[in-house]
Amino acid sequence: MILEFLISAVGLGALYALLTIGVALLFGVLGLMNFAYGEIIMAGAFAMYLFRDQPWLVALLMAIVFAVAVAVVSEVLAFHPLRDADPVTLMIASFAVSLAIQSLARMTVLPRTRGVPPEDFLSHRVDLLGADVSVLDLLTLALCGAMLIAVAWMMGRTSLGIQLRAAAEDFEMASSLGVRANLVIPSAFVIVGVLAAIGSAVLVARQGAVSADMGLQPMLIGVVGAVLGGMSSLKGAALGGFLLGAATALLESLLPTDLIAFRDAFLFSALIAVLVVRPQGLLSGAKVRVS
Amino acid sequence: MVLRIDSAYIQYGASVMAVQGCSLHVAEGELVSLIGQNGAGKSTLVKAVMGQVPLHGGTITVDDRSVSDRSFSTVRNRISHVPEDRGIFASLTVGENLRLGGITRKDKAGLAADLERELERFPVLRKYWSRGASLLSGGEQQQLAIARALLLNPRLLLLDEPTLGLAPIIVDLIFDVVAQLRQEGMTILLVEQNAVRSLEVSDRSYVLQAPGKVLGSGTAAELADLPAVVEYLGFSPAEMGVTR
Numbered sequence: 001m002i003l004e005f006l007i008s009a010v011g012l013g014a015l016y017a018l019l020t021i022g023v024a025l026l027f028g029v030l031g032l033m034n035f036a037y038g039e040i041i042m043a044g045a046f047a048m049y050l051f052r053d054q055p056w057l058v059a060l061l062m063a064i065v066f067a068v069a070v071a072v073v074s075e076v077l078a079f080h081p082l083r084d085a086d087p088v089t090l091m092i093a094s095f096a097v098s099l100a101i102q103s104l105a106r107m108t109v110l111p112r113t114r115g116v117p118p119e120d121f122l123s124h125r126v127d128l129l130g131a132d133v134s135v136l137d138l139l140t141l142a143l144c145g146a147m148l149i150a151v152a153w154m155m156g157r158t159s160l161g162i163q164l165r166a167a168a169e170d171f172e173m174a175s176s177l178g179v180r181a182n183l184v185i186p187s188a189f190v191i192v193g194v195l196a197a198i199g200s201a202v203l204v205a206r207q208g209a210v211s212a213d214m215g216l217q218p219m220l221i222g223v224v225g226a227v228l229g230g231m232s233s234l235k236g237a238a239l240g241g242f243l244l245g246a247a248t249a250l251l252e253s254l255l256p257t258d259l260i261a262f263r264d265a266f267l268f269s270a271l272i273a274v275l276v277v278r279p280q281g282l283l284s285g286a287k288v289r290v291s
Numbered sequence: 292m293v294l295r296i297d298s299a300y301i302q303y304g305a306s307v308m309a310v311q312g313c314s315l316h317v318a319e320g321e322l323v324s325l326i327g328q329n330g331a332g333k334s335t336l337v338k339a340v341m342g343q344v345p346l347h348g349g350t351i352t353v354d355d356r357s358v359s360d361r362s363f364s365t366v367r368n369r370i371s372h373v374p375e376d377r378g379i380f381a382s383l384t385v386g387e388n389l390r391l392g393g394i395t396r397k398d399k400a401g402l403a404a405d406l407e408r409e410l411e412r413f414p415v416l417r418k419y420w421s422r423g424a425s426l427l428s429g430g431e432q433q434q435l436a437i438a439r440a441l442l443l444n445p446r447l448l449l450l451d452e453p454t455l456g457l458a459p460i461i462v463d464l465i466f467d468v469v470a471q472l473r474q475e476g477m478t479i480l481l482v483e484q485n486a487v488r489s490l491e492v493s494d495r496s497y498v499l500q501a502p503g504k505v506l507g508s509g510t511a512a513e514l515a516d517l518p519a520v521v522e523y524l525g526f527s528p529a530e531m532g533v534t535r
Contacts (some may be wrong), residue, residue, distance in 0.1 A: 159390070159394070162383065162387050162390060162391060163391070163394065165380070165382055165383060165387075166380045166383060166387075166391055169380050169381065169382050169383075170378065170380065172343065173374070173378035173380070174380075174391070176341055176343075176372050176378075177391050177392065177394060177395075177439070177443070178368055178394045178395035178443070179391070179394060233382065234382075235382075
């Protein structure tokens with residue numbers, strides 16, 4: 001029972017951590033609070049629907065292609081021309097991009113919610129050290145955990161990762177050292193696309209459906225997790241997302257059935273309490289880029 | 292001439308004039324200091340050289356390329372700037388900060404040799420290589436900032452208030468390093484409020500008065516003959532034993 005709960009809580013925490021890193025990375029590097037992040041997730045989810053008859057791994061790869069394409073195209077068409085704009089302008093532009101992509105999807109490929117039948121292997125349960133664990137929970141944990149490890153490795157061990165972290169902390173100083181905006185900003189969008197695609201694959205598997213507005217909730221989770229952990233710290237954002245996911249799983253397990261519907265009220269009350277004590281977020285230490 | 296500033300005007304907002312008609316130059320291998328009180332426009336001028344604040348009049352050229360030209364980016368990559376707040380990346384380790392210093396260099400062998408030289412110059416950086424930069428003291432962070440700037444193998448080094456808020460023993464160390472770099476032939480523009488120490492190490496100095504006007508320039512001995520400069524500084528370089 002405990003192992004089953006742990007796998008579920010850590011898996012959901014890892015999923016939420018992925019979502020928050022996607023929000024915090026663009027905020028750090030570009031000063032962009034990207035409300036179109038939800039539509040990048042939706043693009044990945046749509047690929048999972050479109051390639052639902054293909055092997056799951058093929059659909060996952062296509063989700064990555066679709067999500068990265070939408071992320072990069074939004075950067076080239078909308079955010080690149082606004083590179084020197086203030087954060088409020090960028091945020092409003094991201095609203096416009098979000099609504100434009102969502103409306104386009106609604107008018108064309110996703111006028112209504114589409115069902116994506118779960119893969120057979122995802123509905124199985126397996127015995128793990130005496131615990132009855134769902135394959136879906138294991139997949140969530142494995143996929144999101146592996147992705148978090150890959151992101152941590154890339155950020156910590158590669159030249160691009162160091163440049164991204166430096167740019168996220170102080171873009172002007174990084175730029176004066178020779179870190180090129182034309183390298184780090186598109187790279188950040190590609191990484192965000194990959195993170196969104198992995199997130200979308202897990203979300204589609206868990207929800208069994210795809211819709212034009214399905215990215216709204218994960219995007220909000222990403223924003224809230226990032227605020228909780230600290231918008232200016234990628235580690236903080238990951239921690240914030242993880243704690244949010246783990247707390248969600250914990251509340252689902254502990255709350256009486258008639259209170260489950262009020263889960264988010266408990267969750268966000270706790271979040272407000274944390275932010276009253278640490279308004280800058282749990283791990284915020286570095287400077288926030290304001291222009 | 293490596294750096295030439297001619298009649299530079301810089302304005303913040305609609306009415307705040309930060310630099311008013313400032314002209315100065317730094318020749319190859321020269322150590323030139325820019326002395327003045329808070330608000331004199333020293334840091335603004337340095338930021339303008341880096342293209343971080345726009346010019347409202349006049350010109351700034353580095354190796355005869357104007358900061359307002361598109362082609363300036365090729366020269367800008369050879370200018371190292373140690374800003375007043377040191378610009379250390381707190382979330383990165385000492386080693387990662389140093390790695391960023393050489394990010395634009397293609398000669399990896401030369402970079403490795405330069406890194407070794409800077410670690411010899413600043414042994415504390417080797418000792419704390421894997422430590423988070425935020426955990427360093429102010430003096431250690433300043434050493435890191437200077438070492439990182441030197442790893443670019445710069446054509447021009449801009450040092451903005453490198454001794455600000457540091458303990459006297461670290462101030463001595465920083466000025467020793469600056470003197471050492473001058474001996475090595477580095478071209479340096481040093482912005483400082485510590486006028487005595489700056490005059491001691493510099494080939495020439497410019498005394499800046501708010502809003503960014505040059506009150507006088509020359510060697511310490513030449514500045515000692517300018518009554519307006521002596522009155523502004525509150526001392527005569529000759530009386531302080533500065534004879535360079």
